[in-house]
Amino acid sequence: MPKVRLxxxxxxxxxxxxxxxxxxxxxxxxxxxxxDACGGVCxxxxxxxxxxxxxxxLSEAEEKEEDILDKAFDVQLGSRLGCQARLERDGxxxxxxxxxxxxxxxxxxxxxxxxxxx
Numbered sequence: 745m746p747k748v749r750l751x752x753x754x755x756x757x758x759x760x761x762x763x764x765x766x767x768x769x770x771x772x773x774x775x776x777x778x779x780d781a782c783g784g785v786c787x788x789x790x791x792x793x794x795x796x797x798x799x800x801x802l803s804e805a806e807e808k809e810e811d812i813l814d815k816a817f818d819v820q821l822g823s824r825l826g827c828q829a830r831l832e833r834d835g836x837x838x839x840x841x842x843x844x845x846x847x848x849x850x851x852x853x854x855x856x857x858x859x860x861x862x
Contacts, residue, residue: 745760745761745762745763745834746760746761746762746763746765746801746831746833746834746835746836746837747759747760747761747835747836747837748761748765748767748770748771748774748831748836748837748838748839749836749837749838749839750767750770750771750774750776750778750793750838750839750840750841751796751838751839751840751841752776752777752840752841752846753777753846753859753860757771757774757775757776758774759773759774761773761831763831763832763833763834764830764831764832765830765831766784766826766827766828766829766830766831767791767793767795767802767824767826767827767829767831767837767839768780768784768791768825768826768827769784770831771826771841776841777841777845777846777849777850777853777856778791778793778826778841778845778849779791779844779845779846779847779848779849779851779852780826780827780848780852781848781851781852782827784826784827785827786808786809786812786825786827786828787812788812788848789812789813789815789816789817789825789844790844790845790848790849791825791826791827791845791848792813792816792817792819792823792824792825792826792842792844792845793823793824793825793826793829793839793840793841793842793845794820794822794823794824794839794840794842795822795823795824795829795837795838795839796822796838796839796840797836797837797838798835798836798837798838799822799837800833801831801832801833801834801835801836801837802824802829802830802831802832802837803828803829803830803832805824805828805829806828808828809824809825809828812825813825816842816844817842817843817844818842818843818844823842824839826839826845846858846860
């Protein structure tokens, strides 16, 4: 089974998931603070992550994902939308949750404590 390890706030969340699972679904399962203002339907960029390892284990980005990423903040070579990046092969995928995604998560979950605010 594939594993996803997400990083934010100097900590990590790791979860084992079935093939076909998205990074966003994995983050929800692990409890990691990844935003998803549109509900994971590729209509915003709030689930933006940086894939730092295991990109080859993921589905290819399709045109719609690339169009939405054009609207995201601080897009980098490893940028993916968590709602679109699916695990297609066994192995470990590591991601850093972007500031954009963290901001969205804490806006969506006002009762969650944002460690960036002390």
